[in-house]
Amino acid sequence: MQVVLHIDGGFAAMPGLAGPFVVSDQAVAPGERGKLDALVQAALDDRGSCGGPAQNCPDGRTYRLSIERDGGQEELVAGDPAVPPAFSALAQFVRQHGQRLA
Amino acid sequence: MCLRPHGKDRPHSIFCIVPPHILVEIARNGTPEQRARALGTLNADATVRQFRATVATARALAPAHVATMPGTQASLRRTIYSAGNDESLPGDVVRLEGAPAGDDPAVNEAYDGLGATFQFYLDTLQRNSIDNAGLPLTATVHYGREYDNAFWNGRQMVFGDGDSTLFRRFTISLDVIGHELTHGVTEFESGLAYQGQSGALNESISDVFGSLIKQYALKQSAEQADWLIGAELLVPGPGRTALRSMKAPGTAYDDPVLGKDPQPAHMKQYVNTVQDNGGVHINSGIPNHAFYLAATAIGGNAWEKAGRIWYEALLDPNLKSHASFRAFARLTGTNADRLYGANSAPSKAVHNAWHAVGVL
Numbered sequence: 167m168q169v170v171l172h173i174d175g176g177f178a179a180m181p182g183l184a185g186p187f188v189v190s191d192q193a194v195a196p197g198e199r200g201k202l203d204a205l206v207q208a209a210l211d212d213r214g215s216c217g218g219p220a221q222n223c224p225d226g227r228t229y230r231l232s233i234e235r236d237g238g239q240e241e242l243v244a245g246d247p248a249v250p251p252a253f254s255a256l257a258q259f260v261r262q263h264g265q266r267l268a
Numbered sequence: 269m270c271l272r273p274h275g276k277d278r279p280h281s282i283f284c285i286v287p288p289h290i291l292v293e294i295a296r297n298g299t300p301e302q303r304a305r306a307l308g309t310l311n312a313d314a315t316v317r318q319f320r321a322t323v324a325t326a327r328a329l330a331p332a333h334v335a336t337m338p339g340t341q342a343s344l345r346r347t348i349y350s351a352g353n354d355e356s357l358p359g360d361v362v363r364l365e366g367a368p369a370g371d372d373p374a375v376n377e378a379y380d381g382l383g384a385t386f387q388f389y390l391d392t393l394q395r396n397s398i399d400n401a402g403l404p405l406t407a408t409v410h411y412g413r414e415y416d417n418a419f420w421n422g423r424q425m426v427f428g429d430g431d432s433t434l435f436r437r438f439t440i441s442l443d444v445i446g447h448e449l450t451h452g453v454t455e456f457e458s459g460l461a462y463q464g465q466s467g468a469l470n471e472s473i474s475d476v477f478g479s480l481i482k483q484y485a486l487k488q489s490a491e492q493a494d495w496l497i498g499a500e501l502l503v504p505g506p507g508r509t510a511l512r513s514m515k516a517p518g519t520a521y522d523d524p525v526l527g528k529d530p531q532p533a534h535m536k537q538y539v540n541t542v543q544d545n546g547g548v549h550i551n552s553g554i555p556n557h558a559f560y561l562a563a564t565a566i567g568g569n570a571w572e573k574a575g576r577i578w579y580e581a582l583l584d585p586n587l588k589s590h591a592s593f594r595a596f597a598r599l600t601g602t603n604a605d606r607l608y609g610a611n612s613a614p615s616k617a618v619h620n621a622w623h624a625v626g627v628l
Contacts, residue, residue, distance in 0.1 A: 176417040177444070178435060178501070178511055179549045182527030183416075224451040224462055224470060225419035247357055247421045254355055258413060 167191040167235040169206065171260040175220065176227040176246075189264030198263060205256040206233055212252040213242055220245025229257055342396040345404035346382045348375050351411040351426075358408050358424060374409040374439045378427060381445030382407060388446070388481045389453070392571045393579050398452035405449070409439060418444055420451035434503055434525065441500045446481030447474040457582050459589045466590045467548035472555035476578055479514060480571045490563045490570040496520065514560040517553030533557040535593070535626030554625050555593060561621035562600075566614050573614045577604045597622040 171187040191199050209231065220226030226246035231253065233240050244253050349359035350372075362375050369376045382405045389395040397403045406424035415428025418438040425448040427438040438444055451474050454460055460470040475497050483493045497520075498511035507522040517531035531553030532538060538554065541547045563574035580603040581587065587599055600622070604615040622628040 175544045175549075177419065177438070177447070177549070178416055178498070179544050180511075180521070180526045181530050182523065182525050183434075184527075184543065222462075223419055223421050224455075224474070225417065225448065226421065227417055227419075246417070246419055247355070247426060249355055251355070254412075 167202070167206065167233070169202070169234075169256065169260050169264070170230075170232040171257050171264065172230040172232075174228045174230070175225070177225040185267045187260045187264040187266050189260045193265075194263050202259060202263075205252070205259050206235070208252040209233075209242060209250075209256040210240065212250050213240075215250035216242050216244045216253060217248045218243050218245065223247060229253070231256060231260070342390050343402055344383060344386050344397075345402075346379055346386075347404060347406050348378050348382075349406070349408040350375065351408050353410050353413050353429070355412050357411075357421070357426065358406060359410075362409075372409075374427065374429070374437050377437075377439035378407045378409050378425075378445065381439060381442050382425075382449065384442060384485045385446045385449045385481050388477075388484045388571070392480075392484060392575065395453070395579075398449060399456045407445075409437075418448055420448045420455075422452075422455065425449060425452075430501070430503075432503065436501055436503055438501065441482075441498045442485060443475075443478035443482040443497050443499075444501060445478075447478035447497065450474040450477040453477070454582065458587045458591075460587075460591065461589045462545055462548060464546040464548075464590075465551070465592045466588075467545045468551040469555055469591060469593065469596050471548045471552035472559070473578065473582060475512060475514060475552060475556050476559045477575070480575045483569070484571050489568055490574070491567070493570065495560055502526075512549075512553065512556065514553075514556040517557050531556075533625060554627065555596065558597070558621040558625045558627065561624055562614075562618045565617035565620065573608070574618075577607060577614065577618060580607065593627045597627045601628075 168188065168190045173183075189202070191202055194202055210233065219228040223246055228243065228245045229249060231242045233242070242253060244250060249257075344365065346363075346365045347361060348363040349357075350362045351357065351359035362372070363370065363379050369379070386397060386405060389397070397405065407427065408424060409427045411426045411428050414431040416431055416435045418425065418427045420426075425445070430436045430438060451470070454470055454473050460466045460473070462470055478497060479493065479495060495515035496510035496513055499509065501511060502508040502521065505523065508526065510520045512529070512531060513520040517533040518529050520529040520531070522528045530539065530550050532551065533553055535554060539547045539550045541550070544550065559574060559578060562577075563570035566573050577600050581596060581599040584599045584603060587596065600618050601615065604612070604618045608614040619628065
């Protein structure tokens with residue numbers, strides 16, 4: 167399983183910070199894999215709360231989570247200031263445990 | 269929809285089950301804390317109808333103090349909330365208008381920054397708050413965890429703490445606070461669409477007035493100003509001067525982690541991209557530099573003439589929501605002509621500035 171987080175826009179949008187964060191269940195510590203699984207499932211279960219890109223929110227950021235697992239891929243999109251808690255928790259995990267690509 | 273105004277770890281407030289018309293009464297007649305909570309609950313609702321109710325309530329709260337006629341008194345009403353590193357808005361009330369400063373620098377900076385911004389608009393442009401009708405000012409600090417951003421959500425300002433490695437707290441720069449509040453002014457006046465050139469104009473207008481608010485607070489002339497946006501925001505390091513430079517777009521930072529400032533100063537370098545709503549934070553460098561050129565050519569205090577011209581263009585009924593750079597440039601020209609005369613020095617300075625950046 168792999169999760170990719172793209173962050174777009176924001177007051178402090180900068181080219182060096184535009185690269186996505188990527189985390190793989192094979193790359194995280196064994197003790198964290200179960201947590202990643204749970205966070206992914208919770209975010210997918212709450213996909214109906216994701217309202218899409220930031221709208222009518224100058225300097226608001228848009229967040230895209232691409233989740234690859236079991237041979238399939240799903241994308242969740244949320245924007246400031248309406249980021250669902252389950253989405254936010256997964257995004258936070260990816261930022262903390264993932265690597266930022268150039 | 270009922271959001272929790274006091275953080276997710278606490279039970280829902282009674283305000284969550286109270287109908288809007290009762291919240292309006294509480295906001296009118298309650299204690300200061302009750303009024304703040306009621307307004308916060310109204311603010312937390314995402315519907316347009318309740319937003320309108322919030323605005324109407326805010327206006328009704330101070331009918332004896334708020335007016336736009338010269339010589340009448342405007343009233344500053346600030347409420348600062350803390351999200352407690354959660355993402356629920358508005359959060360807990362931490363400082364109301366008139367309350368003394370506390371120990372939290374983010375709260376104090378937000379409070380003082382809202383005050384400085386309100387005073388700038390009132391003193392220099394005779395504008396009474398965001399809506400020119402005394403709208404109370406609301407800000408939330410400590411939003412999210414290590415949140416590297418600040419935004420205007422159509423109702424209030426929101427500030428993150430930064431991650432402490434690249435960014436410091438987003439309340440630390442007065443021009444950032446002025447920038448966010450000016451998004452509200454733009455929304456009320458022109459509704460410039462946040463995409464492409466109109467989006468870059470929206471961003472530029474926030475940078476222009478954010479910088480002017482700082483200059484006014486520091487009593488700096490156009491020659492004395494640094495023309496930087498977010499100079500205090502970046503954690504110091506080699507190649508990190510600020511987020512943006514209106515004087516020299518493209519030179520604000522050059523850092524292994526942040527990358528190189530991509531802002532153009534001329535239409536020849538206009539960046540076509542799908543990211544960032546069409547590069548609104550990139551291409552804003554062009555109108556930003558035009559303002560800098562106009563203000564420094566006019567000389568003196570930038571808020572007096574250049575700022576007035578840009579403000580009148582923003583209020584001009586001919587400014588469309590999808591305006592191009594060229595359309596806005598022409599409106600600054602017609603307003604400079606109207607204010608100072610067709611062949612006046614300010615009018616020539618404005619025309620020359622837009623010509624220099626390749627827009628006219």
